[in-house]
Amino acid sequence: MADAAGDDGLWERCRAGDAGARERLAELARACALAELVRRRAPREAVADLAQEVVRSTLAFLARGGAAPRELPAFLKYRTWGVLSDHRKRMRTTLPLADAAAAPERKAPEATPERSAHRLQLARALADCRQRLAGEQRETLELRYEGQLDSQAIADQLGLHRNTVHVRVFRALAALRECLGRKGFAAEDLEP
Amino acid sequence: MKELSGEDMALCVAYVDGLLPEARRLEFELRLAEDRELARRVAELLSTDELLRRAAAERTPVLDSARRWKPWIWAASLAAAAGILAAIALHLTSGDGGAPRTLIAVAPGFESAARCIDSFPELAGLRPEGVDRLRGESESANVELASFLEKAKAAEAALRGSDEVEAGYFVVPIELGASAECVVLAVDAHGKALALLPAAGEAPPRLEAGRHTLPSPRFALDGERVIYRRGFLVPLGAGRLDVLVGVRTAREVVDFDANALLAESSADGVARRLADAGFEVRRVAVREPPE
Numbered sequence: 453m454a455d456a457a458g459d460d461g462l463w464e465r466c467r468a469g470d471a472g473a474r475e476r477l478a479e480l481a482r483a484c485a486l487a488e489l490v491r492r493r494a495p496r497e498a499v500a501d502l503a504q505e506v507v508r509s510t511l512a513f514l515a516r517g518g519a520a521p522r523e524l525p526a527f528l529k530y531r532t533w534g535v536l537s538d539h540r541k542r543m544r545t546t547l548p549l550a551d552a553a554a555a556p557e558r559k560a561p562e563a564t565p566e567r568s569a570h571r572l573q574l575a576r577a578l579a580d581c582r583q584r585l586a587g588e589q590r591e592t593l594e595l596r597y598e599g600q601l602d603s604q605a606i607a608d609q610l611g612l613h614r615n616t617v618h619v620r621v622f623r624a625l626a627a628l629r630e631c632l633g634r635k636g637f638a639a640e641d642l643e644p
Numbered sequence: 645m646k647e648l649s650g651e652d653m654a655l656c657v658a659y660v661d662g663l664l665p666e667a668r669r670l671e672f673e674l675r676l677a678e679d680r681e682l683a684r685r686v687a688e689l690l691s692t693d694e695l696l697r698r699a700a701a702e703r704t705p706v707l708d709s710a711r712r713w714k715p716w717i718w719a720a721s722l723a724a725a726a727g728i729l730a731a732i733a734l735h736l737t738s739g740d741g742g743a744p745r746t747l748i749a750v751a752p753g754f755e756s757a758a759r760c761i762d763s764f765p766e767l768a769g770l771r772p773e774g775v776d777r778l779r780g781e782s783e784s785a786n787v788e789l790a791s792f793l794e795k796a797k798a799a800e801a802a803l804r805g806s807d808e809v810e811a812g813y814f815v816v817p818i819e820l821g822a823s824a825e826c827v828v829l830a831v832d833a834h835g836k837a838l839a840l841l842p843a844a845g846e847a848p849p850r851l852e853a854g855r856h857t858l859p860s861p862r863f864a865l866d867g868e869r870v871i872y873r874r875g876f877l878v879p880l881g882a883g884r885l886d887v888l889v890g891v892r893t894a895r896e897v898v899d900f901d902a903n904a905l906l907a908e909s910s911a912d913g914v915a916r917r918l919a920d921a922g923f924e925v926r927r928v929a930v931r932e933p934p935e
Contacts, residue, residue, distance in 0.1 A: 478880070492694075504880050508812070513670055527677035533690065534659065534669045541662030542871075578699055597700040603661060615654040622653035625692040626685075 463520040477514070481507045484528035485535070494536055495543075505535045544602070574637060581631035589624035596621060648685060656686050660693055748889045749805025750928035753813025753862075753875030760862060760872065764799040767792075774869025789870060796863040801855045808929040815875040816858040816889055816928070823852050827890040827902060827923065828859075828876070830930075833883030835909035839902035840876050840887075850894045858889075878932050885930045886911035890923030 462480075465473035485506035489499050510531055521527030582590060595606045603621070607614040648656070658664050659672055676683045754760040761767045772792040773785040805817045816828060825848040828841040841859050842848055860873050878885055888911060900921050908914045915925045 492690075500879075501877055504877070507880055509666075509670075518670065519674060521674055521677045523677045526683070527673055530673040530676040530683070530686075531670075533686075534662075534664075534673055537660055537662035539662070574695075575699060575702075578695070593696065597696045600700075603657070603663070615650075618654035618657035619650050621657050622648075622689065625689055625696075628696075629688055629692050 462524060463514065466514055467517075467520075474511070478507050478511065480524070481510045481528050481531070484525055485532045488529050488532040489536060492533075492536060494539070498539060502532075502535050502539055506532050509535065544600070574632075577632055577635045577637060578628070581628050581635070584631060585624055585627060589620060589627065592617060592620045593624050646681065648682070652682070656682075656689050659686065660690050747817075747819040748891070748926040748928070749807065749817050750809055750887060750930060751803050751805040751815050751817055752809045752811030753815050755812060755874060757863075757870075757872035760874075761796075764796075766799050767795055770795070772863075772870040774866065774871060789865060789868070792870060793863060793865055797861070800857050800861060800863075803857070806928075808931065810931040810933050812878050812933055813875040814878065814887075814930045815862065816887070817855070818851075818858055818889065818891075819855045820851055820853050820891065823850060823894050824891045825850050825894050825900075826858065827900070827918070828887065829890070829902065829905060829914050829918070830876075830885040830887045831908070831911040831914055832879065832885055836882075837906045837908050837914055838879070838885075839906060842902060848900055878930055880932075882932050884932065887928045887930060888914050888918060889926045889928065890918040890921075891926075892921070892923045895922075 462473055462477055466477050482503050485503040486499065489502055494502055506528065510528065582593065585593070592606060592610070595601045595609065596603075601609070603614050603617045606612075607617045610617070612620075655664075655672060659669065664672060676686060752763075754763060758771070761770055770787045770792055771785055772787050772789055800817070803817045818826065820826075826841065827839075827848045830838045830840055832838065859876060862873050862875065863870050864873070865871075905914050905917050908917060911927060915927065918925045
């Protein structure tokens with residue numbers, strides 16, 4: 453993947469109609485997307501389509517006169533997250549239907565005794581941290597993860613506005629993260 | 645570390661949940677590319693969210709698996725039962741086991757649900773609950789779900805299609821005279837063969853007699869809202885897809901593997917192999933639109 457300095461002016465050159473620059477942008481978007489999709493364990497069967505969606509939507513944004521990102525590789529990474537989030541949401545809402553695109557997420561890496569022990573420790577720490585959350589935060593996370601409800605359904609059930617649910621989820625997850633940090637789990641320990 | 649505003653917290657969760665409309669999402673992604681602190685908070689949120697989703701899935705694998713696959717099992721069982729009944733009926737009525745009567749075409753698909761709806765004169769302007777949230781449009785719902793789905797079904801049933809279209813997505817309207825197995829393959833302008841339906845390694849789906857839209861109806865009910873499916877994707881750089889739709893009388897034994905056809909580098913080659921496997925083949929085409 454090219455660094456940001458190497459992509460100076462690429463967006464503007466594309467906008468000026470430079471076909472080579474456009475091809476380079478598409479290549480860069482695809483490379484960024486593939487790397488990030490694999491890292492975030494996107495479903496194997498969907499990776500090619502999702503990477504293409506990143507390329508397509510980036511070029512569409514360019515064609516609409518979208519502002520030049522200050523750091524193009526960073527923007528492409530977040531574009532990939534956006535596309536992946538949209539895909540996961542679709543999977544959550546369409547899975548019960550016989551949709552050919554519904555596929556399980558990529559499997560976790562091969563278990564080793566060391567990794568198994570680490571996962572067990574993390575699971576225990578997570579359970580402990582969840583117990584320490586405020587009651588309303590615990591309830592919200594329970595509905596979101598174990599109940600598999602979306603934010604609107606949680607909001608309806610708790611009689612809240614959807615934004616309030618989002619703020620509650622954000623604060624609860626931040627508190628969990630902090631609690632796990634105090635127990636010695638660093639950011640990379642939480643990655644898939 | 646600065647405290648985020650409540651609005652930004654809500655925005656971060658909506659982004660991770662895939663709930664932002666397209667324009668707002670792009671705006672937020674541009675912001676993330678500039679604001680490292682905000683990006684770090686979103687990265688933390690995303691990985692903690694993924695951790696909890698994994699933990700919930702591991703804690704209730706049996707419940708989760710049953711919840712997820714039960715409808716599939718039901719659908720598969722019903723389809724199998726229907727297939728057997730249809731095969732018996734076909735055997736009793738036709739006796740020759742030949743390919744059923746078919747009408748096959750191709751029609752453009754659309755990236756957004758709103759554009760798809762507006763492409764049908766009888767649906768134009770209708771916005772059922774779900775479409776705004778799913779495809780990033782901002783309109784509020786203006787039609788009852790049941791009424792919309794009925795109209796959408798009628799509109800798709802009336803879709804005639806054509807032999808060739810220009811589109812980034814496409815669907816195949818198909819009408820079958822009897823229950824049949826269907827496959828859809830394509831060969832792009834560079835001679836690359838693609839298995840579109842079923843996915844490579846899977847058995848061909850069986851369809852009942854009547855009107856269908858492949859790969860699936862574009863609008864369906866999901867709880868209390870409508871979901872939209874775009875259809876088959878035209879791969880970027882494909883140039884032109886020669887689409888081959890194969891139909892044959894449903895068989896009891898799975899003897900077809902789309903994988904075996906992917907080595908072919910021409911539409912003629914794929915068509916020949918399909919015909920050898922007993923499929924009646926219809927060829928249509930989709931041109932990739934210029935950017």
